[in-house]
Amino acid sequence: MMFERIKNDPYIYDCYKGADNPNSKEGFWVYHGLKHVNNVVEMVEKILIQLEYDNEYIENAKIAALLHDMGYGGIKKDHEIRSCEMVKKHFEGNNIELKYKNEILDAIKAHREGFESDNVMALVLILADKIDIKKTRLAPDGYKVEGLNQYQYIEDIRILKNDNNLRVQFIINKNCNKEKLEEWYFTAKVFNAIKSFANRFNFGLKILWNDEEWT
Numbered sequence: 001m002m003f004e005r006i007k008n009d010p011y012i013y014d015c016y017k018g019a020d021n022p023n024s025k026e027g028f029w030v031y032h033g034l035k036h037v038n039n040v041v042e043m044v045e046k047i048l049i050q051l052e053y054d055n056e057y058i059e060n061a062k063i064a065a066l067l068h069d070m071g072y073g074g075i076k077k078d079h080e081i082r083s084c085e086m087v088k089k090h091f092e093g094n095n096i097e098l099k100y101k102n103e104i105l106d107a108i109k110a111h112r113e114g115f116e117s118d119n120v121m122a123l124v125l126i127l128a129d130k131i132d133i134k135k136t137r138l139a140p141d142g143y144k145v146e147g148l149n150q151y152q153y154i155e156d157i158r159i160l161k162n163d164n165n166l167r168v169q170f171i172i173n174k175n176c177n178k179e180k181l182e183e184w185y186f187t188a189k190v191f192n193a194i195k196s197f198a199n200r201f202n203f204g205l206k207i208l209w210n211d212e213e214w215t
Contacts, residue, residue: 043128147184
């Protein structure tokens with residue numbers, strides 16, 4: 001499978017080695033390396049299976065997820081543009097032909113702020129990327145950042161589609177300070193990603209903090 005071929009390419013591994021650099025000038029707050037992208041790949045696959053997309057589309061979307069932070073390298077600014085350019089060159093240089101190549105490149109380029117995109121692959125990638133805020137995402141310096149450090153209490157995030165309804169459930173330890181988590185700027189992006197995705201499919205939406213509705 002093309003996904004496995006790309007995943008096992010030493011060049012891809014090398015690109016991600018610098019993503020989780022504890023000496024980054026921006027601070028080592030959250031993981032952007034293979035630990036993160038593998039979580040995103042898994043979530044993209046789970047979502048698209050529930051949406052009943054075919055295997056080829058799902059594989060292409062997983063490739064987009066795998067490569068979406070390829071150009072991060074410890075520098076957040078414009079990393080989505082660098083990633084897109086690097087992926088395009090990699091595809092061309094290695095004669096990698098994919099049915100949904102254009103959607104992959106667009107999804108990678110849009111994954112940071114493309115909430116208004118009409119590209120399904122982009123919205124699924126954005127959703128999977130933004131909700132990767134479980135405790136496993138938190139890097140050492142992140143524990144020192146007010147608000148961000150509340151990630152340590154997020155045990156799991158579950159997405160369930162039932163008919164035309166979407167439920168996103170955050171499983172959160174009782175020690176979490178909800179107010180501080182909500183004040184952290186990225187929480188708004190998480191909600192934006194969820195709502196953008198739900199709106200694209202006209203899903204009824206319910207977001208839960210454990211078993212209670214989270215608005």
